[in-house]
Amino acid sequence: MKTIKFWQFMGSMDDSTDINIAPIIEEFESTHPGVKVDVQQLTWDNGLDKITTSFAAEEAPDVVELGNTWVTQFASQDVLLDLSDKVSSIKDQYVGWDGVTYDSKIYGVPWLLGTRALFYNKELFEQAGLDPEKAPMNWEELRAAAAQITENTGAKGFGIAAGEAETPWTQFSMFLWSNGGNFLNADETASALNEPAAVETLEYVQELSKVSLVAQDGMIGQEFAAGNVGMFISGAWNLRGLAQNAPDLKWGVAEIPVAPAGNSVSFSGGEILSISAKTEHPEEAYQFVEFMTSKQNAMKITEIATSVFPAFPGVEADPFFADKPEIAIFAKQVATAQNPPSLKAWQKISEEVTTAVEKAVLQQTSAAEVLQTASDNINKLLAR
Structure with missing residues (x-):
């Protein structure tokens, strides 16, 4: 009997959480005689630390669930199996x-993806x-x-995130990518934030901020729920919330x-399944x-969680979404x-982006000026 150790965050092996993955595991074992799956549920509080420690001690599980923003961290340490050929x-x-690729090699398979969409208050619209x-x-x-909501109601028209590390650059990325811009050039050797597409994008966000609540993401969500914000961008977890x-x-x-x-x-954003480079059972894993x-x-997990989606194009056509148009929007947006970018320097690069966005929307500093400063700093990071 070969045992595959599987560490994951999504569900339990009993009815102690909403998502019980035991039936899926049992089906795998029944169709793969001679293989047993030993499942350990991780928590979001300390799961990443536990995974990091296990790789350092060369005691990592055969298969591990990783957030797609974590893959670079481990792939750069050569502790994940290269699955490019597989x-x-x-x-x-x-x-x-793109969330599982590092240095042109693939270190995992997309499992469940989450994304963002536009929420809007119908009463404020009216x-x-x-x-x-x-x-x-x-x-x-x-x-x-x-602007119309801000001018004609007591609410703010939109919500723009500021005052925190992650959400400002995340929100800006959606406007940037939609406008054909990017953070870095094609070969990821230099900043692209001083290019026209990026400047135009930040100028638009800056103008939008004048009729928006500019605050931390949690506060924006609370104010939307209270009827004080007309629109904001958020994830599918807010459907249930x-x-x-x-x-x-x-x-x-x-x-x-x-x-x-x-x-x-x-x-x-999403969940990736990766395999340890040290696994003794690579084929079974x-x-x-x-x-x-x-x-x-x-x-099966999507039908329970409704906030993450299979990493397949066209998944919104699944019969499950037929009478759930709000959920289907997210499923479609995933595609x-x-x-x-999958770079070790991304954390520091994202900090430069957040600084630029916050200066533009909080201080109304010139978009071209703050993006040029960010580009100069990013280029220094990339040169190291």
């Missing part, structure tokens, strides 16, 4: 590969003289709707508004990864969502 035949069946059943479809409609915490609020969900460049691109990441088995 996945070559299935690459066109999945989305989200009060402002807007069609409550028609969300903004492009940048100009978004800016105009935000709003239903529970603001049951009387009338709201809708729409795709990220299209930029002048013609794109609607969201931010991709990969068979297990294939099984867990299949559309059929990933959908065009992007990840940040």
